[in-house]
Amino acid sequence: MNILDKIVAHKKQEVAQRKERYPVKLLEQSIYFETPVVSLKQYLRRPDKSGIIAEFKRRSPSKGDINPYASVERVSIGYMQAGASALSVLTDGEFFGGKNADLTEARKFNFCPILRKDFVIDEYQLIEAKSIGADAVLLIAECLEAGQLAALAKQAKALGLEILMEVHSAGQLSKYVPEIDAVGVNNRDLTTFNVDIATSLELIGQLPEDVARVSESGISDPQVVAELRHAGYEGFLIGEHFMKQAEPGKACQEFVKQVRHVEALLDGAIAKN
DSSP, rough: OOOOHHHHHHHHHHHHHHHSSSSSHHHHSSSTTOOOOOOOHHHHHHHSSSOEEEEEOOOEEEEEESTOOOHHHHHHHHHHHHTTSEEEEEEEETTTTOOOHHHHHHHOOOOOOOOEEOOSHHHHHHHHHHTOOOOOOEGGGGOOHHHHHHHHHHHHHHHOOOOEESSSSSSGGGGGGGHHHHHHHESTTTOOOBBOTTHHHHHHHSSSSSSEEEEEEOOOHHHHHHHHHHTTOOEEEEEEHHTSSHHHHHHHHHHHHHHHHHHHHHHHHHHHH
């Protein structure tokens, strides 16, 4: 099995166990369950924000430990003070070292959209996402059949959650349904974990017009963000580049500053021409 197959196989077992430990009726008693979500789509389009979805992640299958002892409170507050548009929090434990409590912790200290980054394969996980304080969920086209993705999207919308649908190829766009709020192009191939920013540039012209367009993974250069925005992207999911630093919030702040500088230069060059 490739890495993605291993993750999905483990996730099926994990979800079955969690259903027994934390029944839906218990999840629905959460204080977050009736709280209106903060719109990821709207925040990505705010002109006073950077478009960056700053991610909290302790480790990954491809890189191992990145920042295993990072403080959710410190990092998430630092990200938002740096000008990030939204937060992404990994809640997968087995492969990424995350947990649901990380997202709830981030929710306590930040009023902004929070994406639950996990491998959603069951409607139970959507209810769980709402109960821990998430505003949006990730639906990975590569993990889901078209009918399964459509059903999950409808259920997420019924719960009030926004949806970021992730694709890696043009063929996966056939699974798009109107409930989707944002489409993310993952520059990382989830079967090999190889990264190529060109994937985002190749697919931008084929993305639906009404969604927020997000480029994900492998972004570490402010120049690349400027180029991607010029190409039509509104969101940029960045995690590892920040998390591998001793102070991820400060790394994000410096990155945002550099992005704005590069974009100002680019706008000036375009104006002259």
